[in-house]
Amino acid sequence: MADNKRNRPIGIFDSGVGGLTVMAEVIRHLPNENIVYFGDVGRCPYGGRSKETIIQFARQDIKFLLEHNVKYIIAACNSVSAVALETVKNEFDIEILGVISPGAKAAINYSKNGRVGIIGTVATIGSNSYAKEIQRLNNDIKVFSLACPLFVPLAEEGYMDKEATKLIAHDYLKTLIDVDIDTLVLGCTHYPLLKNVIAEVMGDKVKLVDSAEETALELTQVLDNNGLRKEETEEVIHKLYVSDVPDNFSDLVHKFLGSRINNITRVDITRY
Amino acid sequence: MADNKRNRPIGIFDSGVGGLTVMAEVIRHLPNENIVYFGDVGRCPYGGRSKETIIQFARQDIKFLLEHNVKYIIAACNSVSAVALETVKNEFDIEILGVISPGAKAAINYSKNGRVGIIGTVATIGSNSYAKEIQRLNNDIKVFSLACPLFVPLAEEGYMDKEATKLIAHDYLKTLIDVDIDTLVLGCTHYPLLKNVIAEVMGDKVKLVDSAEETALELTQVLDNNGLRKEETEEVIHKLYVSDVPDNFSDLVHKFLGSRINNITRVDITRY
DSSP states (O other), rough: OOOOOOGGGGGESSSSTHHHHHHHHHHHOOOOEEEEEEOOOOTTOOOOOOHHHHHHHEEEEEEEHTTTTTTTEEEOOOOHHHTTHHHHTTTTSSSSEHHHHHHHHHHHHHHHSSHHHHHHHHHHHHHHHHHHHHHHTTTTTEEEEEOTTTTHHHHTTTOSSSSHHHHHHHHHHHHHHHHSEEEEESSSSTGGGHHHHHHHHHOTSSEEEEEOOOOOHHHHHHHHHTTTTOOSSSSOOEEEESSOTTTHHHHHHHHHSSSSOOOOEEOOGGGG | OOGGGSSOOEEEESSSTHHHHHHHHHHHHHHTEEEEEEEEEGGGGTSSSSSHHHHHHHHHHHHHTTTTTEEEEOOOHHHHHHHHHHHHHHTSSSSSEEEEHHHHHHHHHHHHSSEEEEEEEEEHHHHHHHHHHHHHOOTEEEEEEEETTTHHHHHTTSSSSSSSHHHHHHHHHHHHHHHHHHHEEOTTTTTTHHHHHHHHOOTTTTTEEEEHHHHHHHHHHHHTTTTOOOOOOOSSOOOEEEEEOTTTTTHHHHHHHOOOOOOEOOGGGGGO
């Protein structure tokens, strides 16, 4: 029998474990799909690297997933979506969905006063990709972008509800409060873990947009529109591949994925 | 004329820019020496990676420096010194000095009550290398080790004297205060940038040991003992090589080196 495309896995890649927040949302919205996740833990974070390096890493990550016969790829990494996706999309014969576009569309839908904030890594913010995408779709929206480099290490260190995290969030976010945004895009896969602190600092009137969830919702729609949902009769398999396995790695996976996964394999990504 | 060994440069490598605090101390104590620095910015931090990966990266870093005809190598990276140095030392025909041994020796000299604290990255602390080296030299010393993963991003973000940094330092260091140490080794090249906060939290009675400075002092002694100081007549050249050049890189270099350097070249370290 010919390869039935709909039963092939969804491929997700990220610079590390952050993209597991996207995988968690995909599992929540598409519990029947097989998933192959690649986390480039051995070379994370991509955020502070040059555009050229991020493009090269993204190519290798995609080549790896293609070997697993995936039907669709999600670039769960904001840095990749921001600076590399346009380039690598044209080099491969597969659909690749980034996290920028779903987050941007959702922000436009939610905002009532037309003032949207974006927070992310230095690379994501420096690329201006969220702002460009929002303004391409609706030129009337005013976008305010801000890099918050300490949020990633704080999330990884489990500093979710500490006083220090609130102070740092205040330091970072006060400029966004001052400009009266009503919608804030969490433009980094790690940030959903700090959602409570960010919500507390921003106040009730600001709607937080979780790019991970918006991406999973868009993927669901795309699969439905193209008849690509997996048959329910098949067993569901989730596989996790990483370029390095540091100490305490399974705890970190648990923190970001929200559940345990036993199927973890180390691969040499530099071969791709 | 034959290659005059004493006039060859000193090679320093690190996972990134942190080792520039070691370079700064070498320049302060040996202002006449030529230096070639390699910073593996494209693959930093080494701290959270597996031992196997750190060894492989260290080999490549050393091969790169050997191409520059260096007379002596400093592994300025605590993670390398902790988990890779013993292995790679035997593979190359050159002296390699890590930062663990000088820091350990200094701590023994300074401590009066025989209770020494060590702070560093997860990899450095997990390796237990400082404790082993101190107890190899003096088995009566009690060593208390503690990983402080947020100190590196705080230093890179310029959070030297913020309230949040003090709170985080308190969180981390209270266990060391409770056990009554009188000496604390800053076992990570980034930590000298947070010296003031750490000193304030630890109080007057605790002596801070800066591994960077102790390493520069040991290098000075080794060069003197072996007649390897460079002739004063020669021009002094400092070269900086990196595996990636992110945005704002020269500001980061300035923060860690304490001075500007124009001679920055990007190299592909995976070729080594």
